[in-house]
Every structure is written in C-alpha cells, then in structure tokens.
Amino acid sequence: xxxxxxGTHVSASYNQYLEDLFNQILEMGSLVxxxxxxxxxxxxxxxxxxxxxxxQLDKLVNREEMEIDRLCVRVLAxxxxxxxxxxxxxxxxxxxxxxxxxxxxVVKIARLVxxxxxxxxxxxxxxxxxxxxxxxxxxxxxMVKNVLDAFTRMDLSxxxxxxxxxxxxxxxxxxxISGVTKNFKEDKHDxxxxxxxxxALRAAERITDHASNIAESVVYxxxxxxxxxxxxxxxxxxxxxxxEE
Amino acid sequence: xxxxKPVSSLEDSSRIVEELIGVGALLSAAMLxxxxxxxxxxxxxxxFGIYLARNLFYxxxxxxxxxxxxxxxxxxxxxxxxxxxEAYFEKVFQDKRRIKRLRSETDQVYDAMNLLPDAHISxxxxxxxxxxxxxxxxxxxxxxxxxxxxxxxxxxxxxxxxYLERQDFGHAIEFYLSAESTRRLSAKIVPYxxxxxxxxxxxxxxxxxxxxxxxDFVANASHELRTPLTVLNGYLELMLDSADSLPxxxxxxxxxxxxxxxxxxxIINDLLTLSNIEAEDVELEADYVPVHSMLQKLEAEAxxxxxxxxxxxxxxxxxxxxxxxxxxxxxxxxxxxxNAIRYTPDGGEIWVRWYQTPQSMVFEVxxxxxxxxxxxxxxxxxxxxxxxxxxxxxxxGTGLGLAIxxxxxxxxxxxxxxxxxxQVGSTFRVEFPISLKHSEPDV
Numbered sequence: 001x002x003x004x005x006x007g008t009h010v011s012a013s014y015n016q017y018l019e020d021l022f023n024q025i026l027e028m029g030s031l032v033x034x035x036x037x038x039x040x041x042x043x044x045x046x047x048x049x050x051x052x053x054x055x056q057l058d059k060l061v062n063r064e065e066m067e068i069d070r071l072c073v074r075v076l077a078x079x080x081x082x083x084x085x086x087x088x089x090x091x092x093x094x095x096x097x098x099x100x101x102x103x104x105x106v107v108k109i110a111r112l113v114x115x116x117x118x119x120x121x122x123x124x125x126x127x128x129x130x131x132x133x134x135x136x137x138x139x140x141x142x143m144v145k146n147v148l149d150a151f152t153r154m155d156l157s158x159x160x161x162x163x164x165x166x167x168x169x170x171x172x173x174x175x176x177i178s179g180v181t182k183n184f185k186e187d188k189h190d191x192x193x194x195x196x197x198x199x200a201l202r203a204a205e206r207i208t209d210h211a212s213n214i215a216e217s218v219v220y221x222x223x224x225x226x227x228x229x230x231x232x233x234x235x236x237x238x239x240x241x242x243x244e245e
Numbered sequence: 246x247x248x249x250k251p252v253s254s255l256e257d258s259s260r261i262v263e264e265l266i267g268v269g270a271l272l273s274a275a276m277l278x279x280x281x282x283x284x285x286x287x288x289x290x291x292x293f294g295i296y297l298a299r300n301l302f303y304x305x306x307x308x309x310x311x312x313x314x315x316x317x318x319x320x321x322x323x324x325x326x327x328x329x330x331e332a333y334f335e336k337v338f339q340d341k342r343r344i345k346r347l348r349s350e351t352d353q354v355y356d357a358m359n360l361l362p363d364a365h366i367s368x369x370x371x372x373x374x375x376x377x378x379x380x381x382x383x384x385x386x387x388x389x390x391x392x393x394x395x396x397x398x399x400x401x402x403x404x405x406x407x408y409l410e411r412q413d414f415g416h417a418i419e420f421y422l423s424a425e426s427t428r429r430l431s432a433k434i435v436p437y438x439x440x441x442x443x444x445x446x447x448x449x450x451x452x453x454x455x456x457x458x459x460x461d462f463v464a465n466a467s468h469e470l471r472t473p474l475t476v477l478n479g480y481l482e483l484m485l486d487s488a489d490s491l492p493x494x495x496x497x498x499x500x501x502x503x504x505x506x507x508x509x510x511x512i513i514n515d516l517l518t519l520s521n522i523e524a525e526d527v528e529l530e531a532d533y534v535p536v537h538s539m540l541q542k543l544e545a546e547a548x549x550x551x552x553x554x555x556x557x558x559x560x561x562x563x564x565x566x567x568x569x570x571x572x573x574x575x576x577x578x579x580x581x582x583x584n585a586i587r588y589t590p591d592g593g594e595i596w597v598r599w600y601q602t603p604q605s606m607v608f609e610v611x612x613x614x615x616x617x618x619x620x621x622x623x624x625x626x627x628x629x630x631x632x633x634x635x636x637x638x639x640x641x642g643t644g645l646g647l648a649i650x651x652x653x654x655x656x657x658x659x660x661x662x663x664x665x666x667x668q669v670g671s672t673f674r675v676e677f678p679i680s681l682k683h684s685e686p687d688v
Contacts, residue, residue: 023398030401030402030406040425041425141424141425148401153388
C-alpha cells in the first residue's frame with residue numbers, strides 16, 4: 001500500500017482532509033519527539049529548565065490529540081470512509097492515544113530530573129539505574145523517530161524493527177529494575193531517589209511499549225492485519241515476512 | 246529502417262499519383278466487369294466497397310500501431326496511407342532521439358546533484374519532496390523514494406517546521422538532527438522554477454565549533470589579561486603620583502608606560518564588548534532610545550575631543566528615536582564620530598545627520614578627512630584591520646571600533662554603507678529599518 005492512495009479520491013476536500021489528518025499526526029509526533037529528546041538531554045546534563053519545558057510541551061501534545069480526534073470525526077461524518085481510508089482513521093485515533101500517553105510518561109521522567117533539583121546532597125545521577133534510564137530513554141527516542149518515519153513512509157520493515165527493538169528494551173528494563181532493587185536492599189541510598197527512579201524507568205519502558213503499539217497500528221494501516229492477538233511464534237514469522245518486504 | 250524524409254511529403258505528389266492510379270485501376274476493373282456482366286451499378290458498388298474496405302483496414306491497422314506505440318517501422322503501404330505511415334514513423338524516430346538526449350541531460354544533472362557535498366532536496370509548493378540527492382540520503386536519512394512526502398513529516402525538527410511555517414526564506418536556520426547528534430546543520434530554502442523550492446542543508450559542525458572556539462578564546466584571554474593589567478596600571482598611577490621622589494629621567498618613561506597600559510585596557514574592554522555582543526544569541530530586548538538628545542550630547546563631546554581643531558555641523562532633522570539598546574547605539578554613534586575626528590586633519594569639517602527616509606532612519610557621518618582607498622573598504626569592519634598601520638597606532642584607536650559598530654548594527658537589523666574618496670573624505674551611513682522608529686513615549 002502506498003501513501004499516495006489517500007490522494008486519489010474524486011472529492012478534493014476528502015483528499016485534503018486525509019492529508020491534514022496525516023500531517024497532524026506527524027505534527028503531534030514531532031512534539032512528542034521533541035519532548036523525548038529534551039528529556040534525554042535534561043537527564044544527561046541535569047538541565048532543569050529543559051525538564052520544565054518538557055512538562056510545558058505536554059499541554060500542546062494534549063491539545064493535538066483533541067485536534068486529531070476532531071479531524072477524524074470530520075472525515076467520518078462527511079465522507080464515510082471505507083477500506084484503507086477507514087483504516088487510516090482507526091489507526092490515527094489509536095496512534096494519537098499512544099502519543100498522548102507517551103507525552104504523559106515523558107513528563108514523569110522530567111519530574112525525576114526536577115525532583116533532583118532541590119537535592120544536591122544525594123548522588124542519584126551516579127547510580128547504575130540512572131545511567132540505564134538515560135539509555136532506555138534514548139532508545140525510546142530513537143524508536144519514536146523510527147516509528148514516525150515508518151508511519152510517514154508506510155514502511156513495514158521499519159515498523160517491524162521497532163516492534164523487535166521493544167523486546168530488547170524490555171530486557172534492559174528488567175536489568176535496571178533488578179539493579180534498583182539491589183540498591184533498595186543495600187539500605188544506604190536515598191529511598192525517595194530510588195522510588196523516583198523506578199517510576200521514571202517504568203515510564204521510559206512504557207514509552208517504548210507505546211512506540212511498539214504505534215508500529216502495530218502502522219502494520220494494521222498498511223496490511224489490515226491486527227497483530228495484537230498473535231502468539232510469539234506467529235509474531236516472529238510475521239515480522240520476518242514484513243522485514244523481507 | 247526507413248530512410249528519413251521531411252514530414253511534409255504531401256508536397257511530394259508521387260503518393261497522390263500512386264493513389265490516383267490505384268483508384269483508376271479499380272474503376273477500370275469495375276467498368277470491365279460492368280461491360281461483361283451488364284450489372285453496372287453492382288460493379289461500381291463492389292469497386293467502391295473494395296476501396297472503402299482497404300481504407301478501413303489501414304485505418305484500424307494504423308490506430309493499432311499508434312496505440313501500441315510501435316517504434317519499429319513496418320512496411321509502408323501503397324498510396325496516401327504510405328505517406329501517413331512514413332510521417333508517423335519519422336515522428337516516432339525523432340521523439341526517440343529527443344527522449345534519449347533529454348534523458349542523458351537529466352541524468353547528467355542528477356549525477357551532478359548527487360556529487361554535491363550538501364544535501365539538496367527539491368520541494369513543490371506544498372513542501373512535498375520531489376527528489377533528494379545522495380548527500381540528503383546520507384546526511385538526513387532520507388530515501389530516494391521519499392518523493393511525495395511532506396518534508397516536515399520526515400524532518401520534524403522544530404526549527405525546520407517553524408522555518409517553513411514562517412515562509413521567510415531570506416536567511417538560513419541552524420539545527421541539530423537530534424538531541425544527541427553533535428552535527429550542526431544549516432538549512433536554507435531557495436525558491437526556484439515555478440513555485441518550487443530547493444532546500445539546501447549543509448553540515449556546519451566544523452565551522453560552528455571553530456567559531457565557538459575562537460569566541461571562547463577571545464573572551465577568556467581578554468578576561469584573563471584584565472586583572473594583571475589593572476594591577477600594572479594601579480602601580481603605575483601610584484608611581485606617577487609620587488613622581489617627585491623619583492629620579493627625573495623616569496618621569497617620561499612612566500607617563501609613556503601609563504598611556505600604553507591605558508590603551509591596552511581599552512583594547513581589552515573593546516574585545517570583551519565584542520565577545521559579549523557576539524554571545525548574545527537572543528533577539529535584543531528593545532528599549533526606547535532618544536537618538537535626538539543623545540546626538541546633542543555627542544556634539545558637545547565631539548567638540549571637546551576635537552579640541553576646536555574641526556568644524557562640526559550637526560543636522561538633527563528628525564526628532565524621532567529608535568527601539569534598540571541604548572548603550573550599544575551610543576557606542577555606534579560615538580565610534581563613527583570619533584573615527585571622523587581621528588582621520589580628519591586639523592581645520593577639516595565634519596557633518597553629522599539624523600534623518601528619516603521612507604524605508605529607514607538614517608544616521609550619517611561625513612568628513613573631509615584623508616579618505617579610504619577602495620580596496621580597504623570591504624575589510625574595514627574586520628577586527629584589528631588597519632588601513633595604515635603606523636598612522637592608526639599614533640592616533641590611539643583600538644582597531645576594534647568598526648567591528649563593534651558592525652556587530653551592533655547587525656543586531657539592530659541595520660545596514661552600514663561606506664563611501665569614500667582618498668584625500669576628499671568619507672561618509673559612513675547607518676540605515677535602521679523604519680520598523681525600529683519610535684517616538685518619545687509619554688511619561
């Protein structure tokens with residue numbers, strides 16, 4: 001399936017609506033991407049202003065979600081889309097929800113950075129878990145970039161790569177959590193910092209989950225295939241098939 | 246392959262003759278048949294039918310030929326149809342050649358585009374990608390088959406999105422590809438062709454870093470030099486104060502040392518000013534600057550600086566002020582006027598004007614000084630650039646005045662124009678955009 005298909009209707013306004021919807025999703029995606037990039041930098045450099053910006057940006061992200069809903073309803077009401085057009089609407093709504101959730105999760109990471117602002121006495125940044133958090137967030141950042149590119153290009157192999165990457169991040173997350181658990185048991189670190197770290201790690205991991213969901217929506221949009229009910233082996237086969245394309 | 250004939254072979258009547266002979270032959274056959282059988286009407290009808298059938302056959306055949314875009318000529322038939330076939334094949338042949346030539350030309354252009362070190366992306370009026378070159382693929386991760394996508398769907402950087410939204414392509418933008426990328430990119434859009442845009446993206450990391458290193462170095466070095474100089478200066482002043490108790494031969498050297506250290510201090514102050522201006526990345530916070538009254542004060546200062554050796558004409562035609570930075574603008578005006586004083590021989594005249602034109606607010610300093618040779622004018626605003634090294638040293642300038650002027654007026658989106666003739670005099674004109682004009686606010 002090709003991106004150009006959405007521009008082939010007789011009605012020019014229909015074409016325009018779908019085009020607007022498409023662009024709006026990527027606009028929202030770029031905001032979330034910006035949030036994520038800013039959160040990575042603010043984690044690395046303990047940049048508190050940037051962390052505040054991340055939280056500010058979330059308001060825009062929420063507004064974008066409403067805008068996408070509005071555009072979807074407009075197309076549904078005026079043109080009763082079918083086939084790939086209908087799939088675009090369905091996946092747009094799903095992607096918007098995922099992006100909005102991502103925005104909320106990034107805010108949690110930014111909150112961790114801000115919670116450290118007042119506490120110069122503790123060295124949260126030197127914990128192993130903190131470094132892994134930076135790593136996971138940065139991976140999440142790449143995943144969001146790749147999944148948005150895959151959406152733009154209707155690129156199945158790009159979407160498959162994101163879904164596979166998510167499994168790798170899960171392993172990283174498990175490792176980081178076990179590290180933090182160990183820190184808890186040692187009883188010599190600041191508990192508040194460790195707790196915040198767990199929240200942030202969980203948030204970063206959730207972001208990669210949402211990225212993977214978006215990748216699934218892309219597959220649904222392109223192939224009409226719902227991947228959510230596949231078991232591990234079927235999924236593996238299907239991913240391999242998609243990568244070949 | 247057919248031999249190529251001019252398309253207008255209708256003038257060549259041989260085919261028409263052929264056709265007429267054919268028709269004649271058909272008619273005589275009909276007459277013969279009519280004479281033999283007595284069915285004249287039927288015979289002519291048959292002849293007419295045969296003629297019609299032939300034409301219909303070739304008509305369909307030709308249609309098929311055109312539809313299938315047959316490129317290889319088949320045998321041209323007898324009569325007028327032959328003409329049509331030949332004309333068609335000739336056209337096809339010419340087109341083929343033309344297409345081949347065009348293709349090789351476009352290939353050449355694409356090859357050249359691909360060899361360019363900067364990323365080039367062609368966009369249509371909706372900012373959708375039309376093609377990208379190799380550098381764009383390598384530098385930005387775009388793909389050859391990305392045509393049709395809106396550029397901001399793939400390059401989602403905030404700077405890029407805003408650049409396209411503003412549609413003000415007079416200047417370039419700079420951005421990072423991602424938060425963690427260390428490559429600094431500069432992008433510029435050039436409209437071309439009919440409602441098309443060429444997006445050129447250049448990797449300026451090295452230049453950017455180099456400029457940063459230079460700025461940091463100058464700022465740090467001048468800052469580090471300031472303290473020792475202040476100490477030196479302080480002790481020199483102390484010694485000068487108690488000069489009576491020192492041997493007489495030290496009086497002159499001490500004064501000289503003091504003067505030179507003051508000069509060094511001026512240079513360092515100017516360097517720091519310059520690096521401060523450069524470091525200000527943000528758009529300037531504008532205040533109301535009362536240019537008129539500022540220039541009135543400047544006139545008194547100028548008289549004092551000149552020591553009555555020059556004649557001043559201050560024509561302050563406009564009462565308006567500007568929106569800008571007060572201190573910065575004061576240093577622009579002071580620098581230009583003191584330059585005029587410095588480079589105008591005793592007894593010369595200096596005109597200072599402040600006036601309004603439809604597009605701009607203009608500050609102008611004109612003198613009857615020594616003038617500047619044409620080759621020096623473009624380089625005047627470089628730091629430490631000296632037209633005449635010996636002379637400038639003796640006149641006590643720091644060599645940074647015009648560099649500061651240039652940076653400040655750039656910040657105010659103004660333009661500096663210099664007109665000069667050797668031994669006749671120079672004119673320095675600063676044109677501020679009219680949008681900066683501001684009347685005195687009511688207190």
